[in-house]
Amino acid sequence: MTNPNDPPALELRGIDMHYGYVRALDGIDVQVRGGEVLGLLGDNGAGKSTLLKVMSGVHRPTGGEILVHGAPAQFTSPADSTAxxxxxxxxxxxxVDAQDIATNLSLGREILRRGPLGWLGFVDHKAQRRRAAAELDRLGVRTAAVTRPVEMLSGGQRQVVALARGATRVTGERGGVLLLDEPTAALGYEQTEQVQQLIRRLAADGIALVLVTHNLPLALAVCDRIAVLNRGRKVADVPAAETGNDELVGWITGARASMFAP
Incomplete structure (x- = not known):
């Protein structure tokens, strides 16, 4: 994890989200630091997806403040959060199933050929494959050849490619933030283990990760800290090593009292 004196990579303060008379988020305070994996848990309708959409710029909150590395930020679109x-x-x-791994890793940042062909928008596929192979090596990802179409990959390999694509866009001098929405929902045990190992490697590289999942064993195994939402409110925020399955289920279902004053 990064220096504890550094500001969080992403911090949300007092986030409210209203849809007419429906209050989807109610005064949410949450933060994640570089090199930390934050688990975001809750039952269906608890507000997890809405909070992710606020973090990613899909939704603009009704109230509250967003800070990135300590600086106030306003997201009016996903392009703002990406920037x-x-x-x-x-x-x-x-x-894109019909395209190979290298092309999927390069979506939105294609390498054009030099000269007139580049001016006409022709892509340098060889250069993209070299860059994709180098990026996967740097991330410690061992998957199929970068020339293999995504439609020929297993579920675990596809998930790893998606994670790697996100990681290549947030690594750099100042580690970024990777938001993961149910990354193991349709995976078996071995494939889940593969994704879990990649998540920990990305955290070791200084990336901050927010993991939304219903898989409690995964959350306890891979997360440093876990926050629980219930009906749009944060009811728990604890180190993963200091909680367990029964406590988490209690907060998720509402059988256990909130850690915070109403």
């Missing part, structure tokens, strides 16, 4: 070093990995992965 601030925040990447979202959606549950459906948003990969």
């Amino acid at each position: 601030a070093g925040i990447q979202m990995v959606y549950q459906d992965l948003a990969l």
Whole structure:
């Protein structure tokens, strides 16, 4: 983890989100530091997805403040959060199945050929493959050849490619933030282990990660800290090493009292 004296990579203060008379988020305070994995848990309708959409710029909050590395930020679109070093990995992965791994890693940052062909928009596929292979090596990712189409990959390999694509966009001199929405929802045990190892490697590289999941064993195994939402309010925020399955289930279902005053 980064220096504890450094400001959080991403901090939300007093976030409210209203849809007419419905209050989806109620005064949410949450932060994640570089090199930390924050688990965000809660039942369906608890507000997890809404909070991720606020972090990623999809939704503009009704109230509250967002800070990135200690500086106030306003997100009016996902492009704003991307520019601030925040990447979202959606549950459906948003990969182009018919294209190879290298092309998927390069979406939105294609390498054009030199000279007139580049002016006409022709892509330098060889250069993209070299860059993709180097980026995967740097992340410690061992998957199929970068020339293999995504449609030929297993579920775990597809998830790793999606995580790697997000990671290549948030690494740098100042580590960014990677938001993960149910990254293991459709995976088996071995594939979940593969994703779990990559999450820890990304955290070791200084990236801050926010993990939304219903998989409590995964959250306890991979997260440094866990926050629980219930009906739009944060009811718990604890180090993962200091809690357990029964306590988390109690907060998620509402059987256990909130850690915070109403």
